[in-house]
Amino acid sequence: MGQQHTFAGVAYTQKKKQTKRERFLQEMDAVIPWGDLLARIAPHYPKAGRGRQPLPMEVLLRVYFLQQWFNLSDPLAEEMLYDSESMRRFARVELGEDTVPDESTILRFRHLLEKHQLTVQMFAAVNAHLTAKRLLLSAGTIVDATIISAPSSTKNATHTRDPEMRQTKKGNMWHFGMKIHVGTDRRGTVHSVTVTDAAVADVTQFYDLLHGGESAVYGDKAYDAREHREDCEAQGVKFRVNRRGPRTPHRDAINRARSRVRARVEHPFHVIKRLWGFTKVRYRGLAKNATRVFAALMLSNLYLLRRRLVAA
Numbered sequence: 001m002g003q004q005h006t007f008a009g010v011a012y013t014q015k016k017k018q019t020k021r022e023r024f025l026q027e028m029d030a031v032i033p034w035g036d037l038l039a040r041i042a043p044h045y046p047k048a049g050r051g052r053q054p055l056p057m058e059v060l061l062r063v064y065f066l067q068q069w070f071n072l073s074d075p076l077a078e079e080m081l082y083d084s085e086s087m088r089r090f091a092r093v094e095l096g097e098d099t100v101p102d103e104s105t106i107l108r109f110r111h112l113l114e115k116h117q118l119t120v121q122m123f124a125a126v127n128a129h130l131t132a133k134r135l136l137l138s139a140g141t142i143v144d145a146t147i148i149s150a151p152s153s154t155k156n157a158t159h160t161r162d163p164e165m166r167q168t169k170k171g172n173m174w175h176f177g178m179k180i181h182v183g184t185d186r187r188g189t190v191h192s193v194t195v196t197d198a199a200v201a202d203v204t205q206f207y208d209l210l211h212g213g214e215s216a217v218y219g220d221k222a223y224d225a226r227e228h229r230e231d232c233e234a235q236g237v238k239f240r241v242n243r244r245g246p247r248t249p250h251r252d253a254i255n256r257a258r259s260r261v262r263a264r265v266e267h268p269f270h271v272i273k274r275l276w277g278f279t280k281v282r283y284r285g286l287a288k289n290a291t292r293v294f295a296a297l298m299l300s301n302l303y304l305l306r307r308r309l310v311a312a
Helices: 007-013 020-031 034-044 057-070 074-083 085-091 103-115 118-132 226-234 249-275 286-304 306-311
Strands: 140-149 166-170 173-184 190-197 216-219 238-241
Touching (some): 020 085, 020 286, 020 306, 034 057, 057 074, 074 103, 118 286, 173 249, 173 286, 190 286, 216 249, 226 238, 249 286, 286 306
Parallel strands (some): 216 238
Antiparallel strands (some): 166 173, 173 190
């Protein structure tokens, strides 16, 4: 993005009110460790040479993040860059001076991230950044899972549902899709993620969600297993998972006390599902959707800690 602006851009700069979207984008721009993330992508990004020149890598990464925050498809992301001045400024694109990424370019960049599992690497880079800032706690882990719905209709070209998605019953309702399993610290910052189909039981992912250095583990009743309790006790880890069994005043009091801590695991789910609209899968297959999951949870960590990061 150059230093010159269009007349519309100058007028936009001089407007009297700053919108919520502008404030959000400015806050996120300030806390994202751009250098660390771009370093993960650079070895795989096309190099400039003869023929058509690739667009700046940072521009496409910024557009990819806009897609996560505003739940944009590839065609809609291109349209929003033409429509929204605040999004153009975040993406470092100036109309009339820079090339606006088209939907095919955005698609190829997304496929690049999927092919090399780069969002997994970026998720690890952000957590290392938070650890260096002493914002990622290690004393306790909270485990939980949430369901992301997938289309169950067979009214499509192949007349089939996604074979990698499964259905499960929660309460009295059936859900078809996939599950996101997370392990967070006691603030709700995600440090471990696994993605499975919805039929996989939460308890099977227990060990994959621990980092190995915690002194206590919290979770709902779905994780209450004797094997897990004995393993934790043998390693000196406090097993603070809500208890199963008949309800008694004593057991209810214990579960309420543990739930006050466990409730913080819902914060990243609230951000990605309610604030950013990630309630349904956009692509077929677990791998493509897992790429989006790691990107969304990486950004939710930064969002939840943005004020602490600015203060730090």
